[in-house]
Amino acid sequence: MTFRGEGGGEVKDYIQKRVLDLSSYIAERKATVRQAAKFFGVSKSTVHKDVTERLPRINRGLAREVKRILDNNKAERHLRGGEATRKKYQTKIERIVKKGGYSKKA
DSSP states (O other): OOEEOGGGOEEOHHHHHHHHHHHHHHHHHTOOHHHHHHHHTOOHHHHHHIIIIIHHHHOHHHHHHHHHHHHHHHHHHHHHHHHHHHHHHHHHHHHHHHHTTTOOOO
């Protein structure tokens, strides 16, 4: 079974299944595009195109839900980035201290 894609072309069953699988994954786990791409072994561009362009033609309700999640993820991404940077440098400091660096000598 196929459905009409943009420009009148047909989209194959496996693409439709991927779109629904990706969307369900994002909806169930509140996952980011990056997390979904990594889990399914596809590019972030593919995930984005699937959920923003193809999904609304397949399942509008799910498309609205996924859009809300992705909009929320986008609003929070500056916080996630800051947290990742903090962890990165905290780990570096812990390694240096463990090796005996930065010791205070009297």
